[in-house]
Amino acid sequence: MKAGLSRRGLLAAPLLLASGRALAQPAWPVRPVRIIVPFLPGGIIDNLARMIAEPLQRSLGQPFVVENRGGAGGNVGTALVARAKGDPYTLLLGSSGPLAVSPTTEASLAFDPATDFSPVTILARTPLVLVVPANSPWRDLRSMMDALRGARQDVMYPTPGLGSPQLLAGESLRQRVGFPAQPVHYNGSAPVVMAIVAGEMPYTFENLVLVAQQVRQGALRALAVTSAERAPMLPDVPTMSEAGLPGFEAGGWYGLLAPADMPAGVVPRLHAATVAALAEPEVKRRISEMGSPNISSTPEEFRAMIAAETVKWRDVLLASRR
Template identity: 40%
Template sequence: MSMKTSSQGVVRFGLAIALAAGAVSVHAWPDKTVTIIVPWPPGGPSDIAARPVAQGLFASLGKTFVIDNRGGAGGNMGSAIVAKASPDGHTLLITSSAPIVINPAVYKKMPFDPAKDLQPVTNLLRVPLVLVAHPSVPANNLKELIAHIKSQQGNFQWASAGNGTPQHMTGELFRSVAKLDMIHIPYKGSAPAITDLSGGHVPVMFDSTIAILPHIKGGKLKAIAVTGAKRSPQLPDVPTFAEAGLPAVESYAWYGLFAPAKTPKDVIAKLNAETLKFMKQPEFQKILTSTGSDYVGDTAENFAAFTRDEAAKWANVAKATGATVE
């Protein structure tokens, strides 16, 4: 055997081993229980996506996917656990946008760096927010509401689900774009804020269609405008902010799937493919319809680009409005 033939054989043998190793890596995952951490208390909006996705991945991959709710620090606590976990695909994160693209701009200290420590896999849900008012507020459209707020000369209050939440930052975006002087009243979650708004203790707030729709349908609150690029199918008579004259106010509450950085590319690819396959099934399509969300499953690369754009957007809002969380 010549030296040339021998070296070619070694190259082919090495290539075969590399290909086989890659195949083993894909087919070996998952080889044990996968923990999906949701960095919020049980029953929150993130669970709307997390629990069906866990069941769908179990059905397609044959391994158990366990939901572990780890609330605290605006989503930072649970997200940091995933950021520091072994990058083998057996610890994942499903969360709202806050700890990924808002918290780095408003928290003075972060226990992890979302851009460096987490790998985006795919978007799961993306729903617009709605600006709602108590029926006693003397305004039935955005123009009238802005005029009313300005007439209060800095004494007008607005509620949110808490400092650093998408609801809060969307309110800050609105305040900045419309040049309004308002007093922010942060609550510990959507539920208590909606309760006080329905009782007339605060006049307006932003919240996702998921949380606020029943209260609008029940006549307890009136919808002023939605923050999506197009009208919500659940609220076809409510204009977008763009239609109402403020196109810069576009915002979404979104929920995504993430893995620790440095998770093997083949594992990310398989996780992405299996998740998107499930998202196209009737059971998840019903969730999209009920929450007013379009299908937003995407490649890991496109979702990563989306999160970078979102992070830049909210960093600009935080800088312009001075929004911070201690």
């Protein structure tokens, strides 16, 4: 027999190499995985993390443990995950504030959303509702805009804090309609809703799930939702586009991310398991109760969305400083 590889050997070589690479990839996970929630317990982000942790544990065979690392509007916990480069046992339940707003509002941010993370999938999008007190003279968005355009001094409106989707929606409304306004920052959404119900403030944007009950009971009047389509929880409330501001969309979004430089194979496996978790009936039901459609994305789609949202809100924030 002649020395060297036979034709059969040459054909088999790529298969052997491919299988060798597969065998060389470390098994994952082989120990508990932590999901960092960069906010205090409670609320949508914490609930989402705990919601997906159980099905991930079932499908991947290791505990997924939620750790709350709040501080600086979510930037502390987000930075912690960014520093865990290459660590497949540290994940982030990320949100629009730290990932798309902080790059503009924070002068010395300790992470770069474009390079420090490996996006896995978006988990949920929660629309906002433009609400006014029940005794407000504004019956719809057009009458509200007409009145605000005639304002001679700043119109005060409440928000749950700097960098929040509610603040961004309020500033976007001010710029689109053209009227003087100033936000009043409260410590969270609960006191914002109380202020509107009491008639202490003229209007606000707030999470659908937090105001839907007051709207149904007549304690608040909903003028529009900020999603592209009407919200099933309030089907009679028009979108902002339908009500008179075409293309106006705002709200919170949340997704699962890993640090940058993940070992080969981890992100695809985690993505498949997470998308399967989102498709479970109980998870779908609980996410719909947050006012979110049942959605997921590829890692590439999620990365592109983060970049697009960063540009969108950067433009709004920079315009607010002029």
